[in-house]
Structures are given as structure tokens and as C-alpha cells.
Amino acid sequence: MSEKFHNILEINNIYASYSASLHKLEYVLKDLSLTMKPGECLGLVGKSGSGKTTLANLITGFIKPISGKILFRGQEVQDLSLRQRIRQFNCGIQMVFQDPYSSFNPKMTIGKQLMEPLLIRKSLSESEIETKARHMLEQVGLSADYFLRYPHQLSGGQLQRVALGCALIVEPCLLIADEPVSSLDVSVQAQVLDLIIDLRKEFKFSCLFISHDLAVIYHLCDTIAVLNQGSIVEQGNVEKVFRNPQNLYTKQLISDAGYSFSK
Amino acid sequence: GKKDAEKDTKNTEQTDQIVSEDDAKKDDGSLEEQAEPQQGGSVIVGITQELDSLDPYLAAAAGTKEVIYNFFDGLVKLMPDGTFEPALAESFNFSDDATEFTFKIRTGVKFHNDTELTIDDVVYSLQRAAGMLPDSKAALIPQLAIIESVSGDAEAGTVTVKLKESDADFITYMTLAIIPQDYTEQAQKPIGTGPFIFTEYKTQQHLKMKRNADYWRDRTAYLDEVTFMIVSDADAAIMDLQEGNFDIFPYLTMDKAELLKDKYDFIAADSNMVQIWGLNNQRAPFDDPVVRKALNMAVDKQMLIDAVTFGEGRALESGMAPPMQDYYNADLASQYNPEEAKKMLEEAGYQDLKIEITVPGDYVIHVQTAEVLAAQLEQIGVTAEVKTVDWGTWLSDVYMGRNYDSTVIALTFDYVAPATVLRHYYSKSDNNFINFVNTEFDELYESALSETDHAKRVELYHQMQKILQDDAASVFLQNPGTQTAVIKTLGGYTTYPQYVQDMYTVYYK
Amino acid sequence: MQNDLTKSEYILKVEHLKVVSAQGAELVRDVSLKIKPGEIVGLVGESGSGKSISTMAIAGILPEGISIAQGNIFFKGQDITRITAQDRCKINGNQLGIIYQDASQSLNPLIRIGKQIDEVLKIHTNLNPKERRNRVYGTMRAVNLSDVEKLAKRYPHELSGGQRQRVLIAMAIINNPELLIADEPTTALDVSVQAQIIELIKLINFSRKTSVLYISHDFSTVKKLCDRVYVLYQGIPVEVGATTQIIMQPQHMYTKLLLESIPTPEKRGQHLMIMRARTKDYRGSATNCLFAERCPKVFERCRQELPDMYEMCDGHQAACFLLDK
Amino acid sequence: MRFKRKDKNNQISFAPDVQRAYYRASSINKGAKIQFRIGFVLLAIPLVLFLINIFYRPYDTTSMNMSERFVTPDSKHWFGTDNYGRDIFTRVMSGLPLTIIISIGINLIGCSSGLLIGALSGYYGGTVDYWGNRISDALLSIPAILMGMLFVATFGNGIWQVIVALGIMFIPSYMRVIRSGFLEYRQRNFVKRLQLLGASSGRIIWRHLFPQIRTRLMSAIALGFANAILAESSLSFLGLGVPPSQITWGRMLKDAQGFLFQAPWSAIAPGLMIVTLVLGSFFISNGLKQISQQRSLA
Amino acid sequence: MARYILQKAGQMLITLLLIVFIVFIMFELIPGNPARIMLGMNASQEQITALELELGINEPLPLKIKNYFAGLIQGDLGRSIRFDKPVGELIGAAAPTTFSLAIYAFILIIVLSVPLALLAARKQGSFFDNSIRFVTETTLAIPPFFMAIILMLIFRTTQLGLSSGQGNLASPGFLRQFLMPALAIALSRVAMAMEFLRDAIIEQKRMFYTRAAVGKGATKSRILFFHIFRNSLVPFVTVLGLILAEVFGGSIIIEQVFLLPGLGRLLVTAVEARDFPLTQGIIILIAIVVIVVNFLVDLINQFIDPRIRLSDVKSEKSNLWTQLSYKLKFRKDIKR
Numbered sequence A: 001m002s003e004k005f006h007n008i009l010e011i012n013n014i015y016a017s018y019s020a021s022l023h024k025l026e027y028v029l030k031d032l033s034l035t036m037k038p039g040e041c042l043g044l045v046g047k048s049g050s051g052k053t054t055l056a057n058l059i060t061g062f063i064k065p066i067s068g069k070i071l072f073r074g075q076e077v078q079d080l081s082l083r084q085r086i087r088q089f090n091c092g093i094q095m096v097f098q099d100p101y102s103s104f105n106p107k108m109t110i111g112k113q114l115m116e117p118l119l120i121r122k123s124l125s126e127s128e129i130e131t132k133a134r135h136m137l138e139q140v141g142l143s144a145d146y147f148l149r150y151p152h153q154l155s156g157g158q159l160q161r162v163a164l165g166c167a168l169i170v171e172p173c174l175l176i177a178d179e180p181v182s183s184l185d186v187s188v189q190a191q192v193l194d195l196i197i198d199l200r201k202e203f204k205f206s207c208l209f210i211s212h213d214l215a216v217i218y219h220l221c222d223t224i225a226v227l228n229q230g231s232i233v234e235q236g237n238v239e240k241v242f243r244n245p246q247n248l249y250t251k252q253l254i255s256d257a258g259y260s261f262s263k
Numbered sequence B: 001g002k003k004d005a006e007k008d009t010k011n012t013e014q015t016d017q018i019v020s021e022d023d024a025k026k027d028d029g030s031l032e033e034q035a036e037p038q039q040g041g042s043v044i045v046g047i048t049q050e051l052d053s054l055d056p057y058l059a060a061a062a063g064t065k066e067v068i069y070n071f072f073d074g075l076v077k078l079m080p081d082g083t084f085e086p087a088l089a090e091s092f093n094f095s096d097d098a099t100e101f102t103f104k105i106r107t108g109v110k111f112h113n114d115t116e117l118t119i120d121d122v123v124y125s126l127q128r129a130a131g132m133l134p135d136s137k138a139a140l141i142p143q144l145a146i147i148e149s150v151s152g153d154a155e156a157g158t159v160t161v162k163l164k165e166s167d168a169d170f171i172t173y174m175t176l177a178i179i180p181q182d183y184t185e186q187a188q189k190p191i192g193t194g195p196f197i198f199t200e201y202k203t204q205q206h207l208k209m210k211r212n213a214d215y216w217r218d219r220t221a222y223l224d225e226v227t228f229m230i231v232s233d234a235d236a237a238i239m240d241l242q243e244g245n246f247d248i249f250p251y252l253t254m255d256k257a258e259l260l261k262d263k264y265d266f267i268a269a270d271s272n273m274v275q276i277w278g279l280n281n282q283r284a285p286f287d288d289p290v291v292r293k294a295l296n297m298a299v300d301k302q303m304l305i306d307a308v309t310f311g312e313g314r315a316l317e318s319g320m321a322p323p324m325q326d327y328y329n330a331d332l333a334s335q336y337n338p339e340e341a342k343k344m345l346e347e348a349g350y351q352d353l354k355i356e357i358t359v360p361g362d363y364v365i366h367v368q369t370a371e372v373l374a375a376q377l378e379q380i381g382v383t384a385e386v387k388t389v390d391w392g393t394w395l396s397d398v399y400m401g402r403n404y405d406s407t408v409i410a411l412t413f414d415y416v417a418p419a420t421v422l423r424h425y426y427s428k429s430d431n432n433f434i435n436f437v438n439t440e441f442d443e444l445y446e447s448a449l450s451e452t453d454h455a456k457r458v459e460l461y462h463q464m465q466k467i468l469q470d471d472a473a474s475v476f477l478q479n480p481g482t483q484t485a486v487i488k489t490l491g492g493y494t495t496y497p498q499y500v501q502d503m504y505t506v507y508y509k
Numbered sequence C: 001m002q003n004d005l006t007k008s009e010y011i012l013k014v015e016h017l018k019v020v021s022a023q024g025a026e027l028v029r030d031v032s033l034k035i036k037p038g039e040i041v042g043l044v045g046e047s048g049s050g051k052s053i054s055t056m057a058i059a060g061i062l063p064e065g066i067s068i069a070q071g072n073i074f075f076k077g078q079d080i081t082r083i084t085a086q087d088r089c090k091i092n093g094n095q096l097g098i099i100y101q102d103a104s105q106s107l108n109p110l111i112r113i114g115k116q117i118d119e120v121l122k123i124h125t126n127l128n129p130k131e132r133r134n135r136v137y138g139t140m141r142a143v144n145l146s147d148v149e150k151l152a153k154r155y156p157h158e159l160s161g162g163q164r165q166r167v168l169i170a171m172a173i174i175n176n177p178e179l180l181i182a183d184e185p186t187t188a189l190d191v192s193v194q195a196q197i198i199e200l201i202k203l204i205n206f207s208r209k210t211s212v213l214y215i216s217h218d219f220s221t222v223k224k225l226c227d228r229v230y231v232l233y234q235g236i237p238v239e240v241g242a243t244t245q246i247i248m249q250p251q252h253m254y255t256k257l258l259l260e261s262i263p264t265p266e267k268r269g270q271h272l273m274i275m276r277a278r279t280k281d282y283r284g285s286a287t288n289c290l291f292a293e294r295c296p297k298v299f300e301r302c303r304q305e306l307p308d309m310y311e312m313c314d315g316h317q318a319a320c321f322l323l324d325k
Numbered sequence D: 001m002r003f004k005r006k007d008k009n010n011q012i013s014f015a016p017d018v019q020r021a022y023y024r025a026s027s028i029n030k031g032a033k034i035q036f037r038i039g040f041v042l043l044a045i046p047l048v049l050f051l052i053n054i055f056y057r058p059y060d061t062t063s064m065n066m067s068e069r070f071v072t073p074d075s076k077h078w079f080g081t082d083n084y085g086r087d088i089f090t091r092v093m094s095g096l097p098l099t100i101i102i103s104i105g106i107n108l109i110g111c112s113s114g115l116l117i118g119a120l121s122g123y124y125g126g127t128v129d130y131w132g133n134r135i136s137d138a139l140l141s142i143p144a145i146l147m148g149m150l151f152v153a154t155f156g157n158g159i160w161q162v163i164v165a166l167g168i169m170f171i172p173s174y175m176r177v178i179r180s181g182f183l184e185y186r187q188r189n190f191v192k193r194l195q196l197l198g199a200s201s202g203r204i205i206w207r208h209l210f211p212q213i214r215t216r217l218m219s220a221i222a223l224g225f226a227n228a229i230l231a232e233s234s235l236s237f238l239g240l241g242v243p244p245s246q247i248t249w250g251r252m253l254k255d256a257q258g259f260l261f262q263a264p265w266s267a268i269a270p271g272l273m274i275v276t277l278v279l280g281s282f283f284i285s286n287g288l289k290q291i292s293q294q295r296s297l298a
Numbered sequence E: 001m002a003r004y005i006l007q008k009a010g011q012m013l014i015t016l017l018l019i020v021f022i023v024f025i026m027f028e029l030i031p032g033n034p035a036r037i038m039l040g041m042n043a044s045q046e047q048i049t050a051l052e053l054e055l056g057i058n059e060p061l062p063l064k065i066k067n068y069f070a071g072l073i074q075g076d077l078g079r080s081i082r083f084d085k086p087v088g089e090l091i092g093a094a095a096p097t098t099f100s101l102a103i104y105a106f107i108l109i110i111v112l113s114v115p116l117a118l119l120a121a122r123k124q125g126s127f128f129d130n131s132i133r134f135v136t137e138t139t140l141a142i143p144p145f146f147m148a149i150i151l152m153l154i155f156r157t158t159q160l161g162l163s164s165g166q167g168n169l170a171s172p173g174f175l176r177q178f179l180m181p182a183l184a185i186a187l188s189r190v191a192m193a194m195e196f197l198r199d200a201i202i203e204q205k206r207m208f209y210t211r212a213a214v215g216k217g218a219t220k221s222r223i224l225f226f227h228i229f230r231n232s233l234v235p236f237v238t239v240l241g242l243i244l245a246e247v248f249g250g251s252i253i254i255e256q257v258f259l260l261p262g263l264g265r266l267l268v269t270a271v272e273a274r275d276f277p278l279t280q281g282i283i284i285l286i287a288i289v290v291i292v293v294n295f296l297v298d299l300i301n302q303f304i305d306p307r308i309r310l311s312d313v314k315s316e317k318s319n320l321w322t323q324l325s326y327k328l329k330f331r332k333d334i335k336r
């Protein structure tokens, strides 16, 4: 990776809205700025409806901002369509969603779906792709007999692991995880978190981790960004922010979660 | 050969029988007529066509004409036996070369709007129909296009019509409705001098008329009110017929008579139809007279009549229909001989002949005829594919475009003029849709038009019919008889050689 | 009422409850639990362990094809497993209030929420409309909903998740029930709302002396709220005890591992998981320790017998052969 | 079916969350099976008749026999004879293939065009969807008779004219089924995931979205098959059906209408055949519908 | 709301334009000359030319379309060729019959299907459920015209009794007179309506909030009427709307069989006569009915289910125009 850019992702003064009518334009995101260094894991917290998913969609290109700039690897991408971004960055951004069940084609085996990303790009032969996919399945901690199973035969945690595999098989430089563990129960959540820690060591991707669970963020992330009413109110090193929150809203959030760093 | 002869005699016998049966019925009718006609009452008549314009000159559909007939009188009136009697004209006479006709107009006749019939009205009517009014674009009644001038003489009470060329049939056209001058609402509320007065018309539902109490003849109509109910077809109305809800229902087939004979009398009438299997004379293989002849011999007309019209039809051997009285050439013999037909085709080198019969699907009788024909042709090794098209398409593709193999259709005539039937075979005619070309026929046709002597005309027409048979212009099938159901309490229903529903003569017994 | 209470010491006593589906799968295998008046009892267990099904069995609203195969449920001394629909109507909503797991699915989307809360009063009391309205508003305020007049006229989809959950709570407590069952009332809500709802349940328990059965898969909230906890694994309680006992000294291997998989500040960046992942969902009847396949300390006996509850000290019990010394 | 994944020792090998759907589904499944069974039995009746007809045909279907017209049903003519003395039983037996060919043709056209329009408007939404909907609205407002007449009048009446005309009329309903399915699934996260991976729209539509609606579509096709038979008979009633030389049940029924009082049996045989075939398809469609419902729960 | 109506009106206009063009093109393609059809076989070429001139049917297509729209804007649907009457008048005469019949049949459908659906949904898969469904599906499987004829035969209804009546809701004895045709229309559709309602009720029964209502202590009947029934109405109303639009368009076959002077029969006559203005007029009316009924269904559904938003704003999102205007609007916002 040639480091021509300082930040892998840089978002400057972004505005975004869903409403079609000009007369009552409601901004979901207002004047939002955010930076992310290569290799960093950024935790994004915020209340439900504060615009976390919207931000993720902006970065991936599913929706376009009304104004503002998004720089990915030093290049402006806010005006590029999804297709153009893919052409330019070659699947540079991948995403893992909250609901593991809707993230998979229910009529296709897990193996096929793991192979699909590589099949789309047609760079390898089919047998090579299959070995790669099987290897990836192993890496996410599932035995080979899951290769031929259908999504409904897997539990949520297992599916979420496959989803990680699907995203990482194309070797993205940025992974966006939109509440990947929120729908899982504690023990399964622990499995997925462990997996992410392992995979990050191996693949060295940057990660935007969205969650409303501060404990998870604290466990996993290097830096944290707090989203409130459409803009980032605080961003910084996780430890620092948790120990010494500057923003009132952040303080409230941390005390609600019951974090007390008396040390 | 022998078999044929037998069959032949059978056929003629049968026709005779039918004729005699008819006579018997007519006798019955006259017997019943002695039963005292009652004044008053109302009847419901079923008709199977939507009406179009009610203006007698603009009305195009036959179904409309037969209804509005009751509102109007012509200068002459067609009688059941095909002769003409003076009506609004007290008398008429014409020049020997049949180019000038003079009518003496009856006085004291009133239109439904209480104005009196004048010479001007008659002149106006004729001029309007002939397209001679200043604002008219063409003759509304095409047969009248030959009128050169119409002049009225108020003093003498006469109207004189001059023709561009002689036309012996001209008098038949003078059944033309006479309408009041400058009345503009004829299309909505027709006004004439007829025995019935228009009262109400609702599209898709009914047309109602009431008795004209001021009628000029010695008696008014018997019935007080007549309603013509519009139904989509006889099959759909069968339930009502069984319940006796209609008093009169024309154009039924014989099989229905079986079902309804408890409640209805059935009055048979010759229809003014010549059903033919028209062969496109310019298309292979029908351009070969041998093929046409063979096909003529292959068709068992009696079986066809049995199957389609339930025996109520007369097999034809040429293009004229029996109701044309003298003009009909009854001497032509049947040619049915399938073995011979098969042989002829084989000898001429036609093997596995495949032909197409295009029929208007709206007319069940033609479709069924085509089906029966196809079945009969199968026996002489000809495969016929029946193709149905809708009426509008048939008219433009088959009739006008002449783009077809063969078709089954009935040629009808609005006037009892033999020329209107045989016109279809005159090579210069627009209506020669079978593309028949025979110079001899053309000559005969032209001379018959100007011939005023009845006997000579009859002879000419007989010759023409012979040519049609000999040359196998097409396959002439039948003159289908139609049945009119008349409820048993009614009497006096009269049939004419023309499509009309004359309510003037109908009465309650 | 007083009579009923004196008759039995427990407001709710479930004995050997077994719930099966039409196909014969055992969804709840052998659940026994007791709740004293005024007590808050927690029921913890992973997803699919049969928490919600047990609740439905208590309320008599099991879905089609699922039925109680065995066991009794005593509500204030009365066995309510086989009572008529009419008797059931008298208990539900009146003496027994339930907060359902999924608030968005538990409210009729076509009825204004005011009306839905009001319905409980309409069924069980004969107050006049005005009194009812006042009480509805009062209860809504009691659950910390603001601007209640306006809110009452809204439809469920017009509320936020937190508001919906509170509406459900209002619905459950409006008739001052003696027992409140709260089935994971805080999952799917964000942290700040979660904290508020926990406070609210505490308050209700405190002010109205309502017993609470609090169901969750998350120890962090249970810790704050409950007096006693039952840990459920695959339809069988594996450990019971006072909350502090269980959190401080978990005895069953499952409880231990479960507690360890919660991310805490101390474990930042380290692996959480020692417990093997569950691969199969076994729904036949239990003949051995169901946790055996995942237990790091499994030994022969675990695979052959079903362990009983072993009591350690007052009320702290666990079903593990390791305790059978 | 798919959901039989319960082995002997009662092990079900999938996750608890999904199990819920399974239990719900398996109770419906029983109903679906019954529906299929009835459906196939009903469909088998005309089919068996047709098979018999291939090997044994008691009478000729076309040759006419005036002496035996309107024979009431007896041991010689099981369903009697028609107005030309043709054996109705024989004709009914041989009427099956054309009836089915027409029905299949109609659905082929309706389904393939509906699939194209529906898939595009469901997947792309927006302007494409807007125009897709306008076209289907317009088609819905145009009566089938006009369409039938257009084709029959322009090209004469034949089998393919009927097929094309009715096929066009069948487009909107297919379009709706497919569009709603695509609308539902294109919002799923897996589509988003594929888009992020750079999958082409064609690939997503065909390889990923289409399989999702396959059962639903099959149910619609079974229903469409039944409706096409009915539509063909209605068109025949209006005189726009197949030509008289071709035997379909709709045509036979129409022909029998004229003799309903003399020979009611001539209508009963083709009528019954239509009802059996259509009812059979209905049942199969219902069965498929249930399966697709239970799938969508999973 | 106003916005929604405007949007719907726009859609309607576009659909109408599309339909008018389709019909124009169809009439260009269909062979058949209205003048010849009216005058019949015996007419001469001159006569036909004269009539064509009179009717103005030989004009080139663009001119025809132009004239038609010019008339349409003034609310003039033209003059029927076949009947020689203004199209508006003809439609005005035929529509009441069709509409009254449609409403009658519609009421029958509701009256029959609601109780049946409730009974069938009581226990899914029960004998009663299955037999009701079998019977209704059988009615659906019978070709409509055959069904009409069978009904006529069974009840020995005659058509004259029908068509002699004034044929609309206002006339006395309408209910008795029109029972058979209305039933013939209704029967095949009862199955459809019932099936939808039944499925919806069964689905609602499975919903968790229904069980939650039991948890409140509500009685069975209360749950059925207060919770289940209302919630199942949306699909039912939608299918009823479809049915209503369909029968409002005139049931050609039923009108043909029962000889009713309605739009369907008028349409058949019009098409057979290649009566272009009349056909166009009827189809425009049918289209308007379809669209208006759709609109009503949306409105009612929104009333029943507040979650349904009238204007589906989201689908317009990708519209380029909105994208552009965002930017414009945004500039303004910034400056403020």
C-alpha cells in the first residue's frame, strides 16, 4: 500500500437528507465531519435514529450527500456512483449488516455465496475461487461442512461470521460493520467479537464499527466518534473519551451505560 | 348417373313438398284471417341487430330498415307476391323505354306531425335520396343515382322522374319512403305517413311505436302499440321465447321451432338470400374451371341444408333465388356426384388439394356451412381449412379487397330487382368479389338492364343463370328459409320478398 | 384477595413445566420457579432457551400448535394451566401484567395507543370513559411519557422504540397487577432508554409492591434489578440463587462462561470466549446434561445422566455434577 | 419438501430463530400437500382421457353423420352427439392438447414480458417503475375483447392470434406479482452487499432475486394457466376464439350454447372438462402459494 | 393530500394519453371500413366514399389524433359512427345500467364473502374451511358465460324481464330483476374476495399482537372484531377495488347473455362496427373508472391502516430533478 494519503477516510461538512420534497427538507446528517486513519478501528456510537446507518450508506455510496466532501484514500468520491467507486477502488469498502438473515440469499448455499464476490470479479478460475472460499470459511471458524448449507441452517452468530468472510474475501481496505452484534446474545456476540479481533490482526483493514453498545465499542475500537443529532459531537481515543468525556451528551451516554473508571 | 337422377327427383319432390306446405300454411292463414281481427293490443317483436340512423335514407343496416318501414309509405308498395301496388301514388305510368316515370300523388294524406303531404314533399324526398339537393355530396340511395331530374306539377298533382338511362327495375325502388320537406330530426324522431308513429328509442334496448289513428288507408293498423326489443341473438333470447315473452320473433332456425311450437306458430318465409360458396376465380386453383366444377359436384346440398338450416332451405343451382318468381330458373339440375368430382380432380392433376374457406364469424349459419363443406370435401380428398374473421374484416379483406381463397356468404337484395342479385357476377361491377369474368354473361346482363319487356327479361335472366351454372362461377348452395315465431294469439303476420316487419297487418285474434 | 395471598406463600409457582410443539419438540423441558410477593426475579438464558415460551405458558397465550405437556402453574395458589377462557380473561391484564419482548409487534398497528391502553380498563373495570381517560393519562405519565394527550392519539408506528416499550409497560401496569412479567423489555433499545426502563420497573416494584419476573439474556441489567436469578439453559434451569451469589460465585459452568463472555473494561482487546459455539439445537427430551457438548470440564457422567439441582447455600442451587462431591 | 430436516433422534440442525419459522411453516405444509394431491388428481382426469384418445378413438372427430345428430348420452355415445352427429366424448378427449397449448402459449407470453417489465421496475424503481406502472395501468384498462379483436381482425382467427392477444392481456398481472417480489427482496441487505461487490444488475436480478420469487411465480403461472383456459373460452363465446376446425373445449362450449335446450349434454362434457382442469390448476397454485408463504417466513 | 391528488391526476392523464394512442394505433391496424360495415354488401363504391366524406374517417392519422384531442379538451367525445349520436349521450345511456349492476354485484360479493371468510378462517384446514373453499373455487373455475347460462337455466330467468326494466338502482324492483346477472358477476368473484379475506384473517390471527390482546384479557369475539377483522381489511379492500374496477368496466359477457343495455355490449357493437369515437370514449371511461377506484382504494386503505402513506415519496428519490433541486435549495439554506 503506497501511502499517498494521510487519512483513509475523511468526511468534511456532510449534509444528507431522505425527504424528497424541497419544502420540508429535513437533514439527517448536518455538517458532519469525521476522519479515519489507515488501519484504525473507529467506533461510532449514537442513539437509535441518529444517522449512523445513513452515514455508512453515504460512505459506501448507496446515497449521495446534498453537500460536503467525502475523501476515500485521498480522492473525492461524493459525486461518484456506486459503480464508479467500485471501478476505481476495486471493492475497497465492504459492509457487514446488523441483520444476519437478510444479508444472505436464502436460496444459495453458504459456499456459493462466499465464492460469489470472486466470481463477480472473474479474476481467478473457479477451482481457485473454491479453495479460497473454503479457506475463508475456515478462517471465520466454521468447519467445511457448512460450505454446502443454506443460510437458514445457520445460527445468527454463524451467519455473521460468514458475512465477515464474504466482506473480507475481496480484501477491502475499509470494513464498515453496522451493528453486527446487536441482534446476537452475549455468548454469540463474544464469538463474533473475538473473530473480528483475530481477523483484524490478519487482514489489517480499517474498520468503522457502528454500535450502540459502549461496552462493545470499548472492547474493540481504537477511537470513538459520538454521533448526536446528525453531527459528530466528540471524536478521539477510546480510553481518553471514556475516562474523560468532554461533551455533555457523551458524558450522559457513558454514565447511562454504567461505566465508571474510578482508577 | 342413375343415383344422381334419383336424388334429383327426390330433391325436386322435396322442394315441391315445401312449396305445397307453404301453400297449405297460407291457406291456414287465410282461414284464420276469417277469425275476426281485434282492434287494439300491443306486441313485442324481437330483433337481433342494433339500430343505426333512423333516417330512412341514412339507415344502412337491414335491421333498421325493416323496423322503420312501419313509419313510412312509398309511392308504391311491395306486395307479398312480389308485385307492386300504388300507395302514396294513386297511379303511375312510365315511358316504353323506361326512362320517364309519372306518379299521380294521393291527396288528403297526413304526416305524423299533422302536415299534409304535398307534391313538394315527394319531389324533396326523391331529390334528397338521389343526392340532387344543393348541399348533398352523393346519392343517398345509390340505385337512384340514375335519376336525371324530378319535377312536380302541383296543378295536376303529379311528379315526373326522368332517368339518365333506362332502368326496368326502377319502379321497385319507388318503395322509397316519402318524408316531409325540411324536417331535420329524421335521424332521431322519424316522421312519415306510415301506419305507426315513432314514440321512443333507447339504444341497445328498444324502439317503440304507436298506431297512427289518422292513417290514409281505409283502415288504421290493428295494434295500438308495437315494441321492438333489441336482443343480441336468438340463442340468447331462447329463454324468453320459451316463456312466451316475445310476440313475434323473426329469423329463427327450424330446430328452435321444435322447442317453441307449444306457444308459437311458425311462419316460414323465403329469405331474400342466396347463400354461395364463393370461389375466388382469379386465384389458383379456382382459376381452373375444372376445379370449380369438381367442387360443385362434391357438395351435397341437401345434407348441408339438413345440417345447417334443419331442412328449411332450398338447394340452389345458380345465383338467383326462388323468391324472384319468374326470374328464377327452376330448370337447372343438380350436379351432385362426388365420385366424378374426385376423378375430375385427379385427372386434372390436383392431388391433396388444400384450400381455405374464409367466413364471417358473426354469422353462425355461414360458419356451420363452411364446417359442413369442409367435412364433405374431405371425402373427395380436399382439405379445407375454415378461417373465421369478423364481419368488418370480411367486408374489407374479402369482399372489397378480394384477398381470399373462398368464402361462404349470403348475397341479399334490398329490392326485388333481379339485377341486384346477378350484379355480383358482372365483371365490371364493384361487387364482383369472386372475380368472375364471362363476356357472354356481361352482354346478357347489360341488355337485361334496359329490356322492358317482361318475358324477354325473364328469358335473359334464365340464360344468365345457366351460364353461371355451366361456368361454375362458384358453388351455389341454398336459399335458406327463415322461420318467424308468432305467438298463437296473433294473426295476420305477413312475409314479403324483402326484409320488413310489417305490423300493419298483424292483429289479435 | 387477602385470603388468596395467605393461602400460598408464592404469587407464582411453576412446577416442572414442559412445553412441547405439535411435532413433539420440547421447547421448555422442565422449568420450576417461584416468585414471592414483592420480589423481582430474573430469568436469564441464551436466545432460544425457552424464556418467552415459558412466559406465554404462564399467560396462556401459547401460539397455535404449542401446548403444555406437563407441570403446573400456580398463580396465587390457583392452578392456571387448565382453566377456562373466561377465567383466564379475569386474570390476564388484571392481576397479571405482561410486557412483551418485541414492542413493535405487540401493539396493534391500526389502533391509537390511547385506545389500546384504555382497552385493558374497558375489559376489567366498569369505570366511565372520563375516569378511564384520566387513568390512562396518569399511567402514561407514570411511565415517563410526556405530552400524553397528544401521544395517546398517535399510532404505534409513530412512536420511537422506547416510547412503544413504555406504552406496553403502561398497558401492563394500569390495572395494578400483582405480578408483572417483563420479557426482555430493554433489548433493541439504546443505552439511555434502557437505564430509564430499569429504573421504572424498580419504581413500580417499590411503590406498588408488584412482583416482577424479569427476563433477559443480559446480565448487566439483571445485576441492577433482580433479587434472585434463574439461569435457563435449553429449557431447563441450571442455576438459581440470589443475584449477588450468582454473579460473584457462579457454580454452573454455563453461568460462569456466560459471565465471562460479557465485554468488560478489564478485558479490552482480549478474547472473550472460552465456551465452544453451539452447533446443534437439540429438541428431544433431555437424558443427560445438555451443556455437556460445550462444557470444558465435561466428564463421563455428564453424558449419561441428567443432573439434579444441588444446593450450595441458602437458595443457591446449580445442576452440575461437579457439585456432587 | 425442503423442510423435512428432522432426523431420527429429533435433531434439528438449524438455529433457534429460524426454527420458529419452521414450526409455523410445517403446519401449513400439510395443507399444501393436500392441495397438491387434489390438484394432481383433477389434472390427471383429462390427461388420462387424452392418453386413451391417442391409442383408442371410438369415433372420428370430424366426419358428420346427420342420422345421429343430438343423440342423448347412452352406451354408444357416452356424452351423446352434437348437431352434426359427431361423438362428443371423442371430441372432448381430443380437445385437450390444443386447449393446453393455447393456455401455455398465453402464459409464456404474459409471463416472459411480465417478468421483464416487472423485474426492471421492481429492481430499479423510480422512473422505470413509473413507466412500467403506466403501461400496466393502460393494459388493464383495455378490454380483452378489443385486444382479441385487434389480432383476430388483423390476422384472422387462429391459434397464435388468440395466444398473442390474451398473452398481452396477461402481462399486467404477472408484472405485479414479479414487481412486488422484487420490491420486497431488493431491500434486503444481501442485494446491497452484492452491489458493493460490484455485481451487475443483470446478475443480481437473474441469479439472486429471481430464485427468490420462483415459487411465487410458479403459483402465479398455475393460476394463469387456469385463467387462460377460461379466457380462451370467453373469447370463443364472443366469436373470437380459435377457428371452428380446431377443437378446444371453449369452442365446443360455445358451439353447444346454440343447442342448449335441445342437447344440454353437448355443453356438459366440455364444461366439466374445463372445470376439472381449471380447478386442478387452482389447487396446485394454492399449494405453491402456501409454500412460497412459508418460505418467505424463513 | 392535495399533492397526492395532483400526482394521481398526473398519472391518470399519462395513462389516458397512452390508452388513447394505443386505441388509435389499434384502429389503424384493424382492417375494416366503418362506412362499408354500415352500408353492407350491396352499397356501391360511390355511396361508401360519400359516407366516408360525411364521417371524416379518411383523414390522415395525425390529423385525426389532433382533431380528437381538440374535441377532448372541450369535453367533446365526438359522434358515434354506428349510432349517429353523440358518444357522450350513448355512454350516458349505457353507463347507469352497468354501474348499477356493478354496485349490486359488489354488494352481493361483500355480503357473501365476509361471512364465508369469517367462518372459513375460524379453523384453518377444517372440513368446513376446505369445503367452502372447494365450492367457491369451483364457481371460479366455471367459464363466466357458462355460469350465467347455468344460472338462467336453474332459476329460469328471462331476459326480457330484465331489459324492459329501466335498469338502474333507482328503478323499483331492481333488486329482484337484476339478481341473476348480479349473481353471475358476483359468484366467480366471491371466491377471490373470500380467499383474500380468509388469508388475511388467518395471518392476523398469527400476529403477536393478537395474542397480546389475549394477554390483556380480551374475549374471543372482542379480539375477532376489534383486532383481527379491521386489520385484515387492507388486502380485502384492495381486491374489492380490483373487482369493482373490473365490473365497472362492463361485463361484456354478462351483458350479452342477459341482454342488458350496458357499456360492455355497447363496446362490442362499437368495435364490431369499427366505431372509433365510441370505442375510444368507452375505453376512456373504463380507464377513468379503474384509476378512480384505485385512488379510492388507496384512500380507504390509508384510513384503515395509518401506516400506509398516500404519496410514496421514496420512490421519487432517484429522480434527477429532485437531485438538482436539492442542490439549489441547499445553497439557499447555507446562506441563511
Ligand SMILES: Nc1ncnc2c1ncn2[C@@H]1O[C@H](COP(=O)(O)OP(=O)(O)OP(=O)(O)O)[C@@H](O)[C@H]1O
Binding pocket: A018, A019, A028, A046, A047, A048, A049, A050, A051, A052, A053, A054, A055, A212, E314
Ligand atoms: N430510507 C429512508 N427514508 C426516509 N428516512 C429515513 C430512511 N432511512 C432512515 N431514515 C431516517 O433517517 C434518520 C436516521 O436513520 P438511520 O437509519 O441512519 O439511524 P441509525 O442511527 O442507523 O439508527 P439505528 O440505531 O436504529 O439503526 C432516522 O430518523 C430515520 O427515520
Ligand SMILES: Nc1ncnc2c1ncn2[C@@H]1O[C@H](COP(=O)(O)OP(=O)(O)OP(=O)(O)O)[C@@H](O)[C@H]1O
Binding pocket: C021, C027, C045, C046, C047, C048, C049, C050, C051, C052, C053, C054, C063, C066, C101, C184, C217, D016, D017, D018, D019, D020, D023, D024
Ligand atoms: N411459535 C413457535 N412455534 C414453534 N416453536 C417456537 C415458537 N416460538 C419459539 N419457538 C421455539 O421455542 C424455543 C424457545 O423459544 P423462546 O422464544 O422461548 O426463546 P427465548 O429464550 O425467548 O429467546 P430470545 O432470547 O431470542 O427471546 C426456541 O427453540 C424456538 O425456536
Ligand SMILES: [Mg+2]
Binding pocket: A052, A053, A054, A178
Ligand atoms: Mg442503523
Ligand SMILES: [Mg+2]
Binding pocket: C051, C052, C053, C101, C183, C184
Ligand atoms: Mg424471548
